[in-house]
Amino acid sequence: MTTNLAIEASGLVKTFGELRAVDGVDLAVRRGSVYGVLGPNGAGKTTTIRMLATLLHPDGGSARILGHDIVAEADAVRSAVSLTGQMASVDEDLTGRENLILLGRLYGFKGKAAKDRADELLGAFGLEDAAGRLTKNYSGGMRRRLDIAASLVVTPELLFLDEPTTGLDPRSRNQVWDIVRALRTAGTTVLLCTQYLDEADQLADGIAVIDKGKVIAEGTPGQLKASVGSATLHVRLLQGDQRPQAETILARELGLVHLEPDPSALSVQCPEADKGAEAIAALGRAGVGVASFALGQPTLDEVFLALTGHTAEDKEEVKA
Amino acid sequence: MSVADNAAITNALSSVPRPPRPSAFSAAMAFGWRGMLKIKHVPEQLLDVTITPVMFLLMFTYLFGGAIAGSTGAYLDYVLPGLLVMSVVFTTVYSGVSLNTDLTKGAVDRFRTLPIWRPAPLVGALLGDAVRYVIAGTVITTLGLILGFRPDGGPLGVIAALGLTVVFSFGVSWLFTTLGLFLRSPQATMNAGFMLIFPLTFLSNAFVEPETLPRVLEAFVNVNPISIMTDAARGLMAGDAAGSDIAISLGVAAGLTAVFMPLTSRLYRTRS
Ligand SMILES: Nc1ncnc2c1ncn2[C@@H]1O[C@H](COP(=O)(O)OP(=O)(O)O)[C@@H](O)[C@H]1O
Numbered sequence A: 001m002t003t004n005l006a007i008e009a010s011g012l013v014k015t016f017g018e019l020r021a022v023d024g025v026d027l028a029v030r031r032g033s034v035y036g037v038l039g040p041n042g043a044g045k046t047t048t049i050r051m052l053a054t055l056l057h058p059d060g061g062s063a064r065i066l067g068h069d070i071v072a073e074a075d076a077v078r079s080a081v082s083l084t085g086q087m088a089s090v091d092e093d094l095t096g097r098e099n100l101i102l103l104g105r106l107y108g109f110k111g112k113a114a115k116d117r118a119d120e121l122l123g124a125f126g127l128e129d130a131a132g133r134l135t136k137n138y139s140g141g142m143r144r145r146l147d148i149a150a151s152l153v154v155t156p157e158l159l160f161l162d163e164p165t166t167g168l169d170p171r172s173r174n175q176v177w178d179i180v181r182a183l184r185t186a187g188t189t190v191l192l193c194t195q196y197l198d199e200a201d202q203l204a205d206g207i208a209v210i211d212k213g214k215v216i217a218e219g220t221p222g223q224l225k226a227s228v229g230s231a232t233l234h235v236r237l238l239q240g241d242q243r244p245q246a247e248t249i250l251a252r253e254l255g256l257v258h259l260e261p262d263p264s265a266l267s268v269q270c271p272e273a274d275k276g277a278e279a280i281a282a283l284g285r286a287g288v289g290v291a292s293f294a295l296g297q298p299t300l301d302e303v304f305l306a307l308t309g310h311t312a313e314d315k316e317e318v319k320a
Numbered sequence B: 001m002s003v004a005d006n007a008a009i010t011n012a013l014s015s016v017p018r019p020p021r022p023s024a025f026s027a028a029m030a031f032g033w034r035g036m037l038k039i040k041h042v043p044e045q046l047l048d049v050t051i052t053p054v055m056f057l058l059m060f061t062y063l064f065g066g067a068i069a070g071s072t073g074a075y076l077d078y079v080l081p082g083l084l085v086m087s088v089v090f091t092t093v094y095s096g097v098s099l100n101t102d103l104t105k106g107a108v109d110r111f112r113t114l115p116i117w118r119p120a121p122l123v124g125a126l127l128g129d130a131v132r133y134v135i136a137g138t139v140i141t142t143l144g145l146i147l148g149f150r151p152d153g154g155p156l157g158v159i160a161a162l163g164l165t166v167v168f169s170f171g172v173s174w175l176f177t178t179l180g181l182f183l184r185s186p187q188a189t190m191n192a193g194f195m196l197i198f199p200l201t202f203l204s205n206a207f208v209e210p211e212t213l214p215r216v217l218e219a220f221v222n223v224n225p226i227s228i229m230t231d232a233a234r235g236l237m238a239g240d241a242a243g244s245d246i247a248i249s250l251g252v253a254a255g256l257t258a259v260f261m262p263l264t265s266r267l268y269r270t271r272s
């Protein structure tokens, strides 16, 4: 029971007929962290989450949630976790407030206490103005916020969030991100499934990359990037005709230079920030005007490409 | 950050202690309350199922009544109990449709992760459905009374007929909740449900005397449980019910419940 892991899964398997939707997944998620499960559509994220939340019976392997076995102690798991599924599961025929009161009552709040709790959550999630409207008239972002609020009627120790921003506009997405950050501050462990590399990078302390039911890489966002290769120095010049000169200098300082499609831009692998600064200074001494420069970590896109041979975005576009 | 205020969220997360889990009774009542709210917010759904029997009532009574039974009044006496059974039995299809909606929209997932008495969602939904059945039955009976239906069984007979119809429909509703957990969409559940219930209702004695039908059809109509239920309702309203009709109707309800209730709750727990 005294474990500092919120989730310990080993060798989880779920098959649907011939398909091994989840094919031996191991996870170790520290209490109080936000952990990202990153993978393209169909990778097995939802199936994994549903097993961990006791909604699906695993066909192999085992997992403990906050020390409780997901099969043998399903009730204990249920009382400690909450799930915000991929589909917003709010009841469209009820108002936002009624949705939360219903869940309040189902968690054991009585009469006025259920109403007060609903109002408190509606306020915190910026939904008080829409509280009395049927949720079928809510925007996607409002529905998503209500759905997350519904998972927090009783503060869970662990929250499963399945693709909380898929299909949302950027403003709503930022609001959901803020909610995840607030959850983390409050000490709730969050398991976040996403197909957006950016999202995992922004929110997660640790990430498991999953593809075809298997974890293909695991680590902090920084470690994952490092495993792909070193950082890149991006330089944009004031004048495009100085590019050959800049190329020579950067090649001498750092190595092989990549010429970008933009005629005034170049990039070069840069393992250490110091050397990058040195190279920029060398450009200045030689009279090459630099408009801007940036030392960029490889994006998680590149991580995915390096790990799987295809990008997550490719697959997603095919589906859409 | 104006819309989702971080500090307010952090506060809301820690503000209340977890209450003890609700009793089986309060969990079921919460789901019953949900059913009432749906009737309040989506009255169209109730209207959908009531409108057909109401139209039939007007149409059969005034258009065909004279031809089938000799007079409008006589036909009203014959057809009203049948329409009562039809309107309430039609309403049971919606029990399956709303369960399927919960399943496909993800509500079942949420309910299943709650630490509540397992059958609470189903039992609570039934409470809401019961109100629906009573409303549907009352609408058609009231309309009949307005049109001049004066059964010999008196108010008690009418209430008994309504009560028996509701109990019978409870049994039938388990068939559709099972169906609702098997099928892929609410629309498919509705279509399949009505495909089943329409022929059963029309190939019954609800509208015409079985003796007027071709022999094969007559044989089917006579064993159709809806015919027997209709006979029981007619008997109760007329004050001369056959005990066997009532017993068979209750038996059918009990049988359907015994088979399909466990199936429904099993599917509810396991279907993914
Ligand atoms: N109930 C099911 N029956 C059959 N196949 C399923 C079922 N649920 C998921 N799958 C399949 O399992 C694979 C993984 O699905 P899922 O876990 O939903 O992926 P993700 O959430 O990563 O998009 C997919 O190929 C999907 O089609």
Ligand SMILES: [Mg+2]
Pocket: A042, A045, A046, A047, A086, A162, A163
């Ligand atoms: Mg998914």
